Amino acid sequence: MKLNERNNLNELVVLGVIQGTHGIKGLLKIKWFTERSEGLSAYGPVTLSGGKVYNINVKFINKNNAICSLEGINTKEEGEFLKGKEISVARSILPDLGEDEFYEGDLIGCGVEDPAGNKIGIISAVYNFGAGTLIEIDKELVRFDEENFPIVNIKSKKLVKNL
Numbered sequence: 001m002k003l004n005e006r007n008n009l010n011e012l013v014v015l016g017v018i019q020g021t022h023g024i025k026g027l028l029k030i031k032w033f034t035e036r037s038e039g040l041s042a043y044g045p046v047t048l049s050g051g052k053v054y055n056i057n058v059k060f061i062n063k064n065n066a067i068c069s070l071e072g073i074n075t076k077e078e079g080e081f082l083k084g085k086e087i088s089v090a091r092s093i094l095p096d097l098g099e100d101e102f103y104e105g106d107l108i109g110c111g112v113e114d115p116a117g118n119k120i121g122i123i124s125a126v127y128n129f130g131a132g133t134l135i136e137i138d139k140e141l142v143r144f145d146e147e148n149f150p151i152v153n154i155k156s157k158k159l160v161k162n163l
Contacts, residue, residue: 013089014087014105015032015040017030018085021076027059031065037058038058040056043089046087047087048087049088104144107123107154108126109122110123110154110157112158114160115160121137121138148161
């Protein structure tokens with residue numbers, strides 16, 4: 001998700017992304033970003049990037065992907081058109097977060113400083129290609145973890161980056 005897309009998606013939270021199809025009956029391989037694969041279907045109908053809404057059902061797990069059905073997708077060919085689409089739900093239906101919890105999309109627009117308080121840049125995008133979260137700061141991709149970012153304050157829209 002990029003900074004310029006956030007205004008259109010600020011009420012949606014991405015739960016996963018469609019990786020491809022599984023079999024010939026329209027089942028989809030989905031990389032989930034929730035704590036467990038069941039989080040894909042826990043909040044009711046999902047919205048795919050592009051705006052179309054589907055009921056989703058997690059069937060089983062295969063090689064770190066949730067194998068799911070989307071209502072109305074019945075063939076492999078129909079499923080192929082959905083590859084790469086993000087799966088989202090309205091933020092308002094998600095559970096309240098704890099004190100130090102946040103959604104990765106909340107990082108977009110946050111300022112980044114070094115430990116001395118010098119401005120490094122602003123987070124313009126968050127990516128997860130399967131090996132962990134990366135954030136884009138002024139066209140540089142940085143792994144988002146506690147070692148690189150020991151201080152994250154979403155309320156003040158500020159992160160501190162170790163050098």
